[in-house]
Amino acid sequence: xxxxxxxxxxxxxxxxxxxxxxxxxxxxxxxxxxxxxxxxxxxxxxxxxxxxxxxxxxxxxxxxxxxxxxxxxxxxxxxxxxxxxxxxxxxxxxxxxxxxxxxxxxxxxxxxxxxxxxxxxxxxxxxxxxxxxxxxxxxxxxxxxxxxxxxxxxxxxxxxxxxxxxxxxxxxxxxxxxxxxxxxxxxxxxxxxxxxxxxxxxxxxxxxxxxxxxxxxxxxxxxxxxxxxxxxxxxxxxxxxxxxxxxxxxxxxxxx
Amino acid sequence: xxxxxxxxxxxxxxxxxxxxxxxxxxxxxxxxxxxxxxxxxxxxxxxxxxxxxxxxxxxxxxxxxxxxxxxxxxxxxxxxxxxxxxxxxxxxxxxxxxxxxxxxxxxxxxxxxxxxxxxxxxxxxxxxxxxxxxxxxxxxxxxxxxxxxxxxxxxxxxxxxxxxxxxxxxxxxxxxxxxxxxxxxxxxxxxxxxxxxxxxxxxxxxxxxxxxxxxxxxxxxxxxxxxxxxxxxxxxxxxxxxxxxxxxxxxxxxxxxxxx
Ligand SMILES: Nc1ncnc2c1ncn2[C@@H]1O[C@H](COP(=O)(O)OP(=O)(O)OP(=O)(O)O)[C@@H](O)[C@H]1O
Ligand SMILES: [Mg+2]
Numbered sequence: 001x002x003x004x005x006x007x008x009x010x011x012x013x014x015x016x017x018x019x020x021x022x023x024x025x026x027x028x029x030x031x032x033x034x035x036x037x038x039x040x041x042x043x044x045x046x047x048x049x050x051x052x053x054x055x056x057x058x059x060x061x062x063x064x065x066x067x068x069x070x071x072x073x074x075x076x077x078x079x080x081x082x083x084x085x086x087x088x089x090x091x092x093x094x095x096x097x098x099x100x101x102x103x104x105x106x107x108x109x110x111x112x113x114x115x116x117x118x119x120x121x122x123x124x125x126x127x128x129x130x131x132x133x134x135x136x137x138x139x140x141x142x143x144x145x146x147x148x149x150x151x152x153x154x155x156x157x158x159x160x161x162x163x164x165x166x167x168x169x170x171x172x173x174x175x176x177x178x179x180x181x182x183x184x185x186x187x188x189x190x191x192x193x194x195x196x197x198x199x200x201x202x203x204x205x206x207x208x209x210x211x212x213x214x215x216x217x218x219x220x221x222x223x224x225x226x227x228x229x230x231x232x233x234x235x236x237x238x239x240x241x242x243x244x245x246x247x248x249x250x251x252x253x254x255x256x
Numbered sequence: 257x258x259x260x261x262x263x264x265x266x267x268x269x270x271x272x273x274x275x276x277x278x279x280x281x282x283x284x285x286x287x288x289x290x291x292x293x294x295x296x297x298x299x300x301x302x303x304x305x306x307x308x309x310x311x312x313x314x315x316x317x318x319x320x321x322x323x324x325x326x327x328x329x330x331x332x333x334x335x336x337x338x339x340x341x342x343x344x345x346x347x348x349x350x351x352x353x354x355x356x357x358x359x360x361x362x363x364x365x366x367x368x369x370x371x372x373x374x375x376x377x378x379x380x381x382x383x384x385x386x387x388x389x390x391x392x393x394x395x396x397x398x399x400x401x402x403x404x405x406x407x408x409x410x411x412x413x414x415x416x417x418x419x420x421x422x423x424x425x426x427x428x429x430x431x432x433x434x435x436x437x438x439x440x441x442x443x444x445x446x447x448x449x450x451x452x453x454x455x456x457x458x459x460x461x462x463x464x465x466x467x468x469x470x471x472x473x474x475x476x477x478x479x480x481x482x483x484x485x486x487x488x489x490x491x492x493x494x495x496x497x498x499x500x501x502x503x504x505x506x507x508x509x510x511x512x513x514x515x516x
Contacts (some may be wrong), residue, residue, distance in 0.1 A: 054387045077391070086391040092384035098375075106392040155392075235304070 003066040005030040005195040006051065011060035012219075013046055020046050021057065022219030028212070033189055033196035035227055036212030037241060038201075039250065041172070042216045044199045048165045051079050051197075064163070072174065082110070085161035085194075089168050091099040091152040099151050100136030106159040125154045129184050148230060153181065157188045164189060166198040170205050182208040203242050206230060216242065217250065240249035280466060283475050284402075290395065290402035301403035306443060308466070309411035310370050313418065315368060316361045322357050324348055324426025332435050343429055345445035352423030353454045353515075354454040359506050361419045362412060362465035366498040370473040374494035377477025386478070401478065404470045412466025413459040457513040463489035464509060465502050489514035 004027040011024040025245040028034050032161060036044050049055040051062055053069070062069050069098045093102050101108075101127055104118035123133040129150040140148060149169060156164060166185060170178035182205050189196045198209045206213060210227035215238050223235040231242055241246030331347045377400055377463045380386050389396045424446055431437045480490035 049387070052391055053389075054390060081391065081394050082389065086388070087387055088384045090383060094385055094388070105394070108393055109394045151462040159392075168383075 002029070003064075004028055005065060006060075006197075007063040007066075008047075008051070009061045011047070011050060011057050012063065012113050013043075013050060013055065013057045019062075021050070024060070024216075024219070024221055026214055026221055026224060028195055028197065029139075030195050031193055032207055032211040033198060034211060034212045034214060035206040036197060036199045036214050037206060037218060037230075037238075038183055038200070039241070040201075043219055044179030044216055046168055047196060047216070048086075048167060048199070052084060052086060052165065053077060078101070082162050083158075084163040084165060085156035085159065085167055087128045087149075087152050087156045087164075087166045091140075091148045093148060093152060093155070095140050098136065099138050099140060099143070102140065102151060103136070103154045103158050105155065110159075112159075121158065122154075124130075126151070128188070129154045129158070129178070129179075130153075146181075149173065149177075149181055150184070152185060153188070156190065162192065164192075164194045164196040165199075166196065167196050168199050168201065170200065174196055175204075178202065178205060179208070185209055205229065260322060266495065271389040278469070278474055283478070284405075284471050286397055287401040287405050287471070287474065289363070290398040293398075295398070297403050299397055300399060301407055304404045304407035304470075305367055305411055307372075308365065308407050308470075309414055312361075312365050312368055312411075312415055315364050315417050315420050319360050319364050320352070320357060320422040322424040322429075323360060324352060324423035325349055325430045326426075327351055327356070327423075328353075328427040328430035329434070332362075342445040342449075343434070344437075345427070345442050346449035348427035349424055349446045350454060350481065351486050351502055353420050353450060353458045355458075355506070355510075357419040358412075358416050358458045358465060359460040359502065360503045361416050361445055362462065363470065363499055365412065365415065365466070366469045366472075367495055368503065369408075370469045370494045370498045371491045373470065373473030374480070374491045377474055378400075378480035378490040380472045381480050382483055382486060388484045396478075402476045404474055405489055406468060408466035408468075409463050410466070410469030412462040412469070416462035417455075453513075457509075459505060460466075468501050469498045472501065 001027065006028040007128070008024055008026050011021050012019070013021040022048060029143065036047070046055060050057045057070070061071075064080050067076065067080065069077050070147050072080070091115070094105065094123040096103070096174060100119055100122040103122040104113070107118045108115070119136070122136055126133060126136055131150055131154070135143070135147070135151075143151065143174045153169065156166075169185060170181050170199045173181065184211060185196070185198065188194070196209075200206050207227055207230060212224065213227040213230050215222050215235070216222070217237055223238045225233060225235060230238065233239060233242075238246075240250050275490045327348045328344055377386075382401070384402070386396045389399060428439060428442050430443045432439050476490040476494040476497070477487075480486045
């Protein structure tokens with residue numbers, strides 16, 4: 001058996017006395033995409049921020065291509081992370097820069113391109129997410145939410161990373177735009193041959209994007225399987241979540 | 257009430273103060289260390305330099321002119337009973353170059369630039385833009401903090417030099433128009449009294465103050481959390497702490513330069 005692209009073992013993280021991740025384990029093979037579902041506040045964003053190195057976990061290991069990135073020297077960690085593209089939950093576009101500078105930021109930061117080349121490359125990537133080159137001269141604040149998501153997607157894929165993370169790429173969009181973004185994500189992942197992790201609350205989206213699906217609850221992976229089996233998983237918690245039932249094993253902690 | 261509560265609060269306060277001094281110092285050293293290691297972000301530095309140095313000119317200039325005018329007016333009513341007009345020139349130029357130029361310019365810039373830095377970096381923090389930088393092979397300390405620290409350090413001495421000249425100008429206006437001295441005599445007195453050390457000590461203070469303003473703006477912005485309210489709190493903290501530190505360091509530096 002080949003080594004998984006991403007292997008997470010026993011990942012734990014607490015904020016104060018709140019145990020957000022409580023022993024996360026999963027493997028993700030190269031070229032497949034995993035959707036992560038789970039209630040609000042179940043630690044989905046924290047999980048991918050740990051893999052990205054933005055949050056230091058308390059315990060556990062994260063292997064990328066068989067290398068333990070939490071224990072590797074700093075250069076190796078940074079090199080591993082440079083190969084990950086990330087679409088943040090709220091876009092996180094740099095509002096002091098124009099759209100094309102946002103898209104080309106990673107290229108310019110690595111001094112891989114002159115400004116003229118970077119502009120050409122940005123226009124190209126904007127085209128891939130269905131935006132005209134003229135959009136490149138606008139500032140992010142001048143765009144609608146759906147356009148911002150597309151620009152954020154363009155920025156995530158611009159450097160052709162071999163791992164892609166998407167944090168709720170379709171939340172807050174109309175269903176058609178949601179389907180468009182999903183399509184773009186699938187296209188990008190296919191074209192780049194990337195390994196992807198996508199967080200979503202949208203079941204339609206989950207089945208469109210994912211090969212595999214995992215459900216997080218109380219800091220643990222309670223179910224992992226094929227995304228196509230999500231609606232009839234036979235797991236009571238997944239069933240309750242995917243069908244949006246109020247009654248079931250998951251009791252929403254409305255009061256804290 | 258348990259009298260020990262007061263002692264415990266005092267202890268907690270002391271520990272808190274020591275700890276935040278420590279984290280601020282580490283933050284400053286981390287930021288400065290990035291000025292020594294490439295890559296360097298010239299664009300970000302120039303932007304910060306123009307923002308601090310150029311766009312603060314009007315407010316610093318007005319402050320300096322009025323300060324010079326008030327000093328001349330006050331000293332004419334207070335001093336003329338004892339000494340001649342030359343005392344006015346010397347009092348104005350020494351006060352402005354040594355103390356009021358650097359301190360007042362720095363306080364004005366702290367309100368303007370320190371607050372803006374904390375708000376900008378704080379917004380970037382709470383909207384994940386700082387995390388986004390890190391995922392795009394860019395160290396946020398190097399990209400956001402280091403250029404601002406250097407810009408503060410460089411821009412403030414320049415602003416204070418302008419303030420020195422305009423402060424003396426303000427004094428000259430009052431001395432000639434209102435008090436009837438000749439321009440020539442007043443400026444001659446000014447030149448005779450002021451020494452290079454007076455101006456240089458003021459500029460050295462300015463560099464320190466500029467660094468502090470940028471440092472506290474970046475520090476509070478960088479650590480802000482919790483949405484718009486958190487950014488607001490960071491902005492206030494940046495201005496208040498910078499202002500207090502400016503006055504504290506003014507004392508320390510004055511002791512260093514002029515104390516016996
Ligand atoms: N930097 C932080 N400091 C303190 N607590 C944090 C921090 N980041 C996340 N948390 C806490 O961790 C928990 C999980 O947060 P996370 O953002 O991962 O949720 P999520 O599963 O992504 O939810 P959503 O679907 O609403 O985005 C939350 O209770 C949150 O308050
Ligand atoms: Mg989240």
